[in-house]
Amino acid sequence: xxxxxxxxxxxxxxxxxxxxxxxxxxxxxxxxxxxxxxxxxxxxxxxxxxxxxxxxxxxxxxxxxxxxxxxxxxxxxxxxxxxxxxxxxxxxxxxxxxxxxxxxxxxxxxxxxxxxxxxxxxxxxxxxxxxxxxxxxxxxxxxxxxxxxxxxxxxxxxxxxxxxxxxxxxxxxxxxxxxxxxxxxxxxxxxxxxxxxxxxxxxxxxxxxxxxxxxxxxxxxxxxxxxxxxxxxxxxxxxxxxxxxxxxxxxxxxxxxxxxxxxxxxxxxxxxxxxxxxxxxxxxxxxxxxxxxxxxxxxxxxxxxxxxxxxxxxxxxxxxxxxxxxxxxxxxxxxxxxxxxxxxxxxxxxxxxxxxxxxxxxxxxxxxxxxxxxxxxxxxxxxxxxxxxxxxxxxxxxxxxxxxxxxxxxxxxxxxxxxxxxxxxxxxxxxxxxxxxxxxxxxxxxxxxxxxxxxxxxxxxxxxxxxxxxxxxxxxxxxxxxxxxxxxxxxxxxxxxxx
Amino acid sequence: xxxxxxxxxxxxxxxxxxxxxxxxxxxxxxxxxxxxxxxxxxxxxxxxxxxxxxxxxxxxxxxxxxxxxxxxxxxxxxxxxxxxxxxxxxxxxxxxxxxxxxxxxxxxxxxxxxxxxxxxxxxxxxxxxxxxxxxxxxxxxxxxxxxxxxxxxxxxxxxxxxxxxxxxxxxxxxxxxxxxxxxxxxxxxxxxxxxxxxxxxxxxxxxxxxxxxxxxxxxxxxxxxxxxxxxxxxxxxxxxxxxx
Numbered sequence: 001x002x003x004x005x006x007x008x009x010x011x012x013x014x015x016x017x018x019x020x021x022x023x024x025x026x027x028x029x030x031x032x033x034x035x036x037x038x039x040x041x042x043x044x045x046x047x048x049x050x051x052x053x054x055x056x057x058x059x060x061x062x063x064x065x066x067x068x069x070x071x072x073x074x075x076x077x078x079x080x081x082x083x084x085x086x087x088x089x090x091x092x093x094x095x096x097x098x099x100x101x102x103x104x105x106x107x108x109x110x111x112x113x114x115x116x117x118x119x120x121x122x123x124x125x126x127x128x129x130x131x132x133x134x135x136x137x138x139x140x141x142x143x144x145x146x147x148x149x150x151x152x153x154x155x156x157x158x159x160x161x162x163x164x165x166x167x168x169x170x171x172x173x174x175x176x177x178x179x180x181x182x183x184x185x186x187x188x189x190x191x192x193x194x195x196x197x198x199x200x201x202x203x204x205x206x207x208x209x210x211x212x213x214x215x216x217x218x219x220x221x222x223x224x225x226x227x228x229x230x231x232x233x234x235x236x237x238x239x240x241x242x243x244x245x246x247x248x249x250x251x252x253x254x255x256x257x258x259x260x261x262x263x264x265x266x267x268x269x270x271x272x273x274x275x276x277x278x279x280x281x282x283x284x285x286x287x288x289x290x291x292x293x294x295x296x297x298x299x300x301x302x303x304x305x306x307x308x309x310x311x312x313x314x315x316x317x318x319x320x321x322x323x324x325x326x327x328x329x330x331x332x333x334x335x336x337x338x339x340x341x342x343x344x345x346x347x348x349x350x351x352x353x354x355x356x357x358x359x360x361x362x363x364x365x366x367x368x369x370x371x372x373x374x375x376x377x378x379x380x381x382x383x384x385x386x387x388x389x390x391x392x393x394x395x396x397x398x399x400x401x402x403x404x405x406x407x408x409x410x411x412x413x414x415x416x417x418x419x420x421x422x423x424x425x426x427x428x429x430x431x432x433x434x435x436x437x438x439x440x441x442x443x444x445x446x447x448x449x450x451x452x453x454x455x456x457x458x459x460x461x462x463x464x465x466x467x468x469x470x471x472x473x474x475x476x477x478x479x480x481x482x483x484x485x486x487x488x489x490x491x492x493x494x495x496x497x498x499x
Numbered sequence: 500x501x502x503x504x505x506x507x508x509x510x511x512x513x514x515x516x517x518x519x520x521x522x523x524x525x526x527x528x529x530x531x532x533x534x535x536x537x538x539x540x541x542x543x544x545x546x547x548x549x550x551x552x553x554x555x556x557x558x559x560x561x562x563x564x565x566x567x568x569x570x571x572x573x574x575x576x577x578x579x580x581x582x583x584x585x586x587x588x589x590x591x592x593x594x595x596x597x598x599x600x601x602x603x604x605x606x607x608x609x610x611x612x613x614x615x616x617x618x619x620x621x622x623x624x625x626x627x628x629x630x631x632x633x634x635x636x637x638x639x640x641x642x643x644x645x646x647x648x649x650x651x652x653x654x655x656x657x658x659x660x661x662x663x664x665x666x667x668x669x670x671x672x673x674x675x676x677x678x679x680x681x682x683x684x685x686x687x688x689x690x691x692x693x694x695x696x697x698x699x700x701x702x703x704x705x706x707x708x709x710x711x712x713x714x715x716x717x718x719x720x721x722x723x724x725x726x727x728x729x730x731x732x733x734x735x736x737x738x739x740x741x742x743x
């Protein structure tokens with residue numbers, strides 16, 4: 001009996017190793033180029049934020065003027081970093097969960113370059129003042145089909161892997177990944193077609209662009225982040241997900257609410273009145289999936305606080321999930337009709353965007369990257385200190401941006417709503433919070449320097465040749481990933497680690 | 500949950516809102532009924548606020564330059580905000596010269612534009628009625644709205660920071676769009692140069708993009724001067740009636 005188990009284990013380890021080997025190049029490409037885009041996005045964010053309170057900053061460079069740099073910042077963050085990190089996560093998680101090696105890594109790598117090219121051209125055109133001019137969809141019109149084509153080439157293999165997998169259990173992570181892979185093209189094509197191809201009423205075009213922005217987060221970035229959380233939490237702690245039914249409920253709650261969100265940005269604009277209300281209602285109710293997912297993941301890891309503290313993957317993931325709960329609570333409070341009057345056109349929207357993209361998605365993505373990279377490079381992370389710095393700076397950076405933008409935004413909005421106050425007073429008042437946001441982007445820049453450098457070293461295969469995972473503690477008394485052994489050995493609680 | 504049920508659930512949960520909140524409203528809004536004056540009033544026919552200037556081109560440049568990041572162009576009805584009550588934003592208040600022309604934004608305000616620049620935030624003031632506000636504000640100053648806008652684009656801190664019909668002595672936080680201007684050798688009799696300090700023998704002239712953008716900005720008007728607002732758009736019918 002013991003012998004059969006060990007043969008099965010060996011086969012299992014070999015399968016996992018071959019999956020990792022088959023995906024090594026595309027996944028590393030997505031993570032490293034994503035990290036470089038993230039650094040660029042942060043620099044642009046710093047400039048954009050600084051220009052809100054100090055308009056003379058870098059005035060000599062006309063391509064960096066406020067407005068354009070804002071658009072370039074968000075586009076680099078969403079398509080350069082966010083989408084690429086998501087691609088890396090999707091293809092790796094799907095291959096591992098479907099237990100199939102990837103046979104198309106060359107095509108994926110090509111498509112990854114194509115995606116990068118598209119994003120580069122798009123950001124370049126935005127900075128040159130030749131973007132599309134549509135808020136939230138600033139890339140010029142021809143870039144979108146290129147990105148779409150690249151997306152299909154990257155993800156179609158994961159769908160095939162899922163289809164040809166050996167019949168068996170479908171994991172919670174797989175629901176989220178599958179849904180994200182179906183939602184993304186649907187949202188993307190709809191937005192592109194209605195905004196750029198068809199000739200529509202200008203207000204509705206603006207509405208669809210807002211819908212695109214909201215659904216891209218709720219139905220693509222968020223599901224990928226949650227897929228990662230549902231993968232890592234049980235994997236690293238070695239226990240099952242707390243409640244299957246709660247996971248099911250959280251998933252469908254998001255699926256039913258997500259598609260309605262977005263048009264609350266146009267509250268009071270001349271579009272059919274139910275659209276902004278439906279959007280606002282969806283954003284209020286997003287608290288439901290946030291609590292369902294939050295409770296489920298945190299209950300999964302709660303008994304093992306030392307594991308959470310020691311595993312970089314789990315630390316980032318747990319904080320990402322907490323950020324999702326905070327996102328839900330704030331979204332619920334800020335989208336009621338009275339609050340929306342104030343925050344609709346204030347800094348608050350930016351704070352929520354960053355909380356979603358950086359607080360929820362990126363932190364979960366960092367967690368996934370700290371888990372995946374050692375497996376595909378077969379090297380361990382070099383420096384515990386780098387990871388720790390990355391963690392704390394990210395945490396404080398995101399928190400500072402969110403607090404400054406949301407508190408400042410609420411005050412700014414309340415001031416604008418108070419017609420007895422002159423308008424100019426309010427914008428001056430809000431600009432002091434703008435300083436806080438700029439400073440916080442500085443924190444994140446440092447955080448990302450540690451991360452980017454560390455990742456590039458791993459990419460160059462300069463990681464530690466060790467079978468010990470890099471844990472955030474000073475000695476290896478007990479290993480939460482199971483017993484020490486080959487790199488592939490510690491990621492699943494196998495029969496040998498069950499004792 | 501079977502795979503079939505899963506896919507059906509996804510199609511249904513996304514497909515329904517997709518149809519109801521995106522496709523159908525889009526199709527319906529392609530052919531909107533024009534807003535008409537009530538039968539029997541002094542005015543008749545559709546209410547179409549006049550717009551002149553390089554609207555389509557200027558609107559595109561407005562978007563490309565990212566003006567919508569900090570400026571909105573929407574006057575929300577009172578259920579959604581207090582915009583109508585900010586002086587000048589929504590139209591002109593009743594006076595001896597004109598009836599009350601304040602109203603919320605309606606779809607026809609964006610006629611000729613590819614996308615309505617509703618805007619992301621109000622770091623700067625709303626621009627929905629900028630053209631008319633400037634006209635009122637600059638009356639008797641000897642400066643036209645177009646000249647003011649050009650100067651503001653080139654150096655926002657050279658023009659008085661003007662919002663709510665109040666000249667605030669403080670500095671504007673608007674960034675300069677100096678990339679839309681060229682510094683060229685000056686010669687006697689050159690027209691179109693900005694009245695700003697330039698290096699010796701040089702003049703600052705707007706590019707074509709700047710001209711289009713400025714033309715678009717001064718075309719932003721919520722009202723037809725001295726024309727009442729149709730009853731269906733009027734938020735303050737009593738004031739309009741008493742002004743007559």
